[in-house]
Amino acid sequence: MTTFVDRVELHVAAGSGGHGCASVHREKFKPLGGPDGGNGGHGGDVILTVDQSVTTLIDYHHSPHRKATSGKPGEGGNRSGKDGQDLVLAVPDGTVVLDKEGNVLADLVGHGTSYVAAEGGRGGLGNAALSSARRKAPGFALLGVPGGLRDIVLELKTVADVALVGYPSAGKSSLISVLSAAKPKIADYPFTTLVPNLGVVTAGATVYTIADVPGLIPGASQGKGLGLEFLRHVERCSVLVHVLDTATLESERDPVSDLDMIEEELKQYGGLGNRPRIVVLNKVDVPDGLDLAEMVRPELEARGYKVYEVSAVAHIGLKELSFALAEVVGQARAAKPKDEETRIVIRPKAVDDAGFTVVQEEDGLFRVRGEKPERWVRQTDFSNDEAVGYLADRLNRLGVEEKLMKAGARAGDGVAIGPEDNAVVFDWEPTVMAGAEMLGRRGEDHRLEEPRPAAQRRRDRQAERDEAQQEFDDFEPF
Structure with missing residues (x-):
């Protein structure tokens, strides 16, 4: 059964925004008291957050589809809908977020570091929020925007501060087991270590982490054996042993040829040339091993x-090695910029970006692409002519x-406005002024603004008094 997963494909869906409400305030003697439709609630975001207690991505391996909750629709009486709840996904420290093409979106290091993987949709405005001096009584509301959908890869x-590198069966697992409290699998056959093992070492006042990762063989930088799995975990380590x-x-x-091969693989992989190196000659408890160590050490x-001669089995030279590593780790920490760890890629828009593009395709269709026009189309109720006119005004x-x-x-x-698989297509009719303005500010109830003659106002007031008097006359005391 899989217990460690360090690469998954995750399908995330943010919550959709709630629809706005088109409502008119009504009460006795005031049947048309003005628009009072509330706004829809915003959809919840999907957020990746680093949690130190999480060490593997196995939860997302078994359940790769995650969705946040949607916002509630608005209601009459200026009552806004409830916002959807954000979905917070805990990921291990050191998680890299990539898109399907392999582009880095975020590099999450440090407890509490977070990244919004999918943004919740905006809630639609109710007709109360859409009213203005020009449009006093909108007869429509905006729909909520669907939540963002995204396929991402987590790696x-x-x-760790120190990475142990070497051939399979070189003794890396045995070494980490005696330097720290880690208990990795140890056996006398190659590729015993299939997943990284982490241990914590205390040397004097310095506490550092050490990683035992899968072994290397020639061709590892091209993916042979477990090479790529190994090299990915070495990238973050400050010191290589x-x-x-x-x-x-x-x-x-022999030890020298093994070292040359490993260094060549590190060079081919790239990005590891500036890491401090320490050489450990292991298994010197074996007579032939001690002789060979003394032979190659000068070179x-x-x-x-x-160079340090050690034996993980006989516990030879371990104290000297642990303190030497603590010194190198301290130097690496002091030289490391504090703001270098977490990296979130931001791609700002150009200063001359109009917010949309218009391209004529081979079949003669003109396609409009852009965040604003596409969002406005998604918010429009095309069964309502007033809403269509409002959209036309905005696009104009x-x-x-x-x-x-x-x-x-x-x-x-x-x-067509939008992508090929989800676009609104229409026949274009150019106008001087768009929809609602051409139709005399459609979307208004003109009874709210048309002045009544003085005689009509007197008759209305008298009718209200007569109705009130009739209610008083009909009242029967207990």
């Missing part, structure tokens, strides 16, 4: 490496008609 890159087997039974291998030191003010003319559009040409 876990282990966050080469664990070299001095007691290998393979005649074609390694001549290359500039700090944004400059869509002007840009269509410049693109060569003529009366009767097809125009």
Whole structure:
């Protein structure tokens, strides 16, 4: 059964916004008291948040579809709908968020760091919010915007101070088990370690983390063996420790050639050239291993490496190694910029961006793309002529008609607003002023604003007095 997962594809859906309400206030003697439709609630966001207690992505491996709740619709009496609840997804420290094309969206490091993976839809405005001096009584409301849908990839890159690198069966798991309280699987066959193991080491006043990750073989940087899985987890480590087997039974291998091979794979992978290196010659408790360690140590030191002879089994040289690692880790922490860890990619719009584009396609159709016009279309109730007229006004003010003319559009040409799989298509009829303004501010109840003659006002007041007197006359005391 899978217990550790470090890469998943996640399908997230934010909550949709609630629809606005079209309502007119009514009470006795005032049947048309003005618009009082409330706004719809906003949909909930889907938020990724780093939680130190989470160490794997296994929950999302078993349940990859996640959805936030939607906002409630508005109601009459200026009552706004309730906002949807945000869906907070806990992820391990060191999680990288990518899109389907492999572009990095966020690099989450540090407890509490968060990223909005999908934004909730806006709630639609009620007719009370849409009323203005020009449109006193809108007979329509805006629909809520659907929540964002997104397919993302989560990759876990282990966050540790020290990474143990080396061939399979070089003794990395044994070394981490004696340096820390970690209890990884240890066996005498290659690729025993299939997932990263983390341990905490205390050396004097310094506390640091050490990672034992899957072993390397030639071609690892191209994905051979468990190479790519290994190298991804090495990226975040500040110090690399080469664990070299001095007691290998393979005649074609020796510590120096193993080191050269591992360094070549690190070079091919890229981005690891500036990490401090320490060389550990392991298994010196074996007589032949000790002899080989003493033979190759001068050559390694001549290359500039700090070399330590240890035995994880016999507990030889462990204290010196742990304090040496603590010193290098301290230096790496001091040199690391404080604001370097968390990275969220922001792609701002160009300063001359009009907010939409108009492109004529091969079949002659003019397609309008842009965040505002597409959102306005989604908010429009096309069964309501007043709402369609309001949309026409907004598009005209944004400059869509002007840009269509410049693109060569003529009366009767097809125009689509939105992507191919979800667009509104109509035959374009250019206008000087759009919908609602041409139709005499449609969407208003003119009874709310037309002046009544003085005689009519007197008759209405007298009728109200007569009705009140009749109610008094009909009243029967107990």
